Amino acid sequence: MSCTNIIGSTSFHPAKYPPFCKPKFSTRVNCDWPTQISKDKASVICSVLKNGYTWTCNDHFGQKSHHPTRRSDIPRVLDEALFTTGKYGRFGGMFVPETLVDPLNKLVAEFNLIMHDPEFQAELGIALRDYVGRETPLYFAQRLTDYYKNSKGEGPEIYLKREDLNHGGAHKINNAIAQVMLAKRMGRKTVVAATGAGQHGVATAAACAKLSMECTIFMGDVDMERQSSNVKPVKGTFKDATSESIRNWVGDLDSSYYLTGTAVGPHPCPSMVREFQSVIGKETRKQAMEKWGGKPDVVVACVGTGSNAMGIFHEFVRDEDVRLIGVEAGGHGIDSGKHSATLDTGEIGVYHGAMSYLLQDDQGQIIGPHSIGVGLEYPGVSPELSFLKEIECAEFYTVTDEEAIDAYALLCRLEGIFPALEAAHALAYLEKLCPTLASGTKVVVNCSGRGDKDAETVFKYRQKQMAQHF
Incomplete structure (x- = not known):
């Protein structure tokens, strides 16, 4: 098959195959090498025990391995993935052509150093x-806070x-500055990157x-129409820009x-991003202790691929009394098919070099994602977040484009803060979350980006709403 992507794409539906059978992988139209995964690289039949303490994985020969998932043990599991295989349970890994194995292993070694x-x-x-x-x-x-209080003044x-x-x-910028420092240490001369909403591009530059x-x-040229920036255009959206940047790197x-x-992406990319973003959660714990002498009760973050969510979640994964809530882009609604709710509706497959939940059809073809928050518009998600979902360490919900727009406007009006439309998804979930919480509960929302970049998008959306109304 003659295809274009540098990082191949495979998928399968575990429930369709018996435990001791090698699955048949379907080949997507955008990969350029054989996509059959060797038996030593993937454990394919997994089930989560509902007691929340262990998950069991059958390999291709039916042998079972057990992994602790008590909240207190999870950091050890994640750290093992960080410095070794990049496997978070059955997620993650390094599904790449041989030409990339050596460069990625060198990167793993340098990252560990x-x-x-x-x-x-x-x-x-x-x-x-x-x-x-x-x-x-x-802040x-x-x-x-006052806005979400009930009639008794509680909330x-x-x-x-x-x-x-x-x-x-x-x-x-937390991750970009660290990785550029790493690139310079490795003697590299140039850096290539892909951006969706433009913020990673700005940070890298x-x-x-x-x-x-x-x-x-x-x-992607589609994203450029929504997020003006001085970048190299690629036909398509963020997923296509990612493929092109990897292709440029491989050259x-x-x-x-x-x-x-x-x-x-392949190991160690997800691990590096999480580690360099984990400063967010470390600061949050320290600041919470200074402000009220304890931890947050609830931590909320938007989820596109997972960089800002893992950045704030990682510090609290061992704390059983801290709820971790990720909010995905529901787009026009889950039933419409126009959304980016990968964890809510996706199935497991391999895309851009790692195994995670994906938006895909019955044939394993990628379903184009949609979100008004461009940074959330990606068909895959962090393998680490996929793992946290599977072991029920974090909760995931969705909000629509319209709800995100409303939250954007609300924060502007009440606090004089312009949140990125991506972060507005996390803020929008407060509408459903706050009525369920006891008065005085400490909720921390990761306001992951500034929203002046989205002002024109919000204005056009409101104009369209008004036109439809009249």
């Missing part, structure tokens, strides 16, 4: 403080983790300028560096 290098960590800490602008505030949204207390105040206007590195940013593996801003 910098994680234990005091000099690198000190340099990164200075950059995060003096260049990025950390730490970002944990008590008084008027938003949760709402705090915003203000990642929109970072240099570049989003959480993306800024970090490369600071560290005197050349960079090329790819962005020059010795001197270029592929800088992923999303928690997807």
Whole structure:
């Protein structure tokens, strides 16, 4: 088959195959090498025991392995994935052609070194403080809190983790500056990246300028119409820009560096992004202790691929008394088929080099995602979030485009804060969440980006609504 994608795509439906049978993988039209996965790379039949303590995985020979999933044990499981195989249960891994195995293994080794290098960590800490602008505030949204109180004046207390105040206007710079530092340490000369909403592109360009590195940013032409930016256009959306950026990287593996801003892709890409974004959760814990002497009761974040969600969730995965809530893009509604609710409706497959939940049809073909928040518009999701869903460590819900627009306008009106439309999805879920919470419950919402980039989109949406009304 003559195809174009650098990172191949395979999928299967585990329920359709008996435990001891090798599954038949369907080949998508956008892959360019055989997609059959060898038996030593994938465990294909898994089930979660509902007691929440272990999950069991059958390999191709029917042998079972048991993994602890008590909340207190989860960080150990995640750390093992971080520094070894990149496998979060059955998710993640490195499903790539042989030409990429060696470069990725070298990246794994270098990543492990910098994680234990005091000099690198000190340099990164200075950059995060003096260049990025950390730490970002944990802001008590008084008027938003009052808005969600009931008739008795009771309700949760709402705090915003203000990642929109970072240099570049989003959480993306946390990861970008660290990876550009890593690329320079490895002797790379150029950086390639893909962006959807534009924020990762801006962050990568800024970090490369600071560290005197050349960079090329790819962005889908569909996204460019919604998010104007000075980037290299690619026909399609973020998923197509990702494929093109990887293709560009593969063309020059010795001197270029592929800088992923999303928690997807082959190992170690998802692990690196989560680790470099985990500063969000670490600060949140520290600030919560300073403000009210405890932990958040509920942590809410939007979910596209998972970089901002894992950034704030990871710190609290061991805390059984902290609810972790991810909010996906419901688009025009789940029943419409025009959404990006991968964890809510997806099935397991391999896309862009890793196994996770995917939006796909019965033949394993990718279903085009939709969201008014461009950064949420991707058919896959973080393998680590896929794992947290499977072991029931985190909850996932959806909100529609219209609900996100309403939340965007509400925060502007009440707090004078313009949230990115991506973050507005997390804020929108407060409408359903707050009535279910006891008075005084501490809720932290990750305001992952600044929303002035979305003002024109919101304005056009409102205009269209008014035209339909009259």
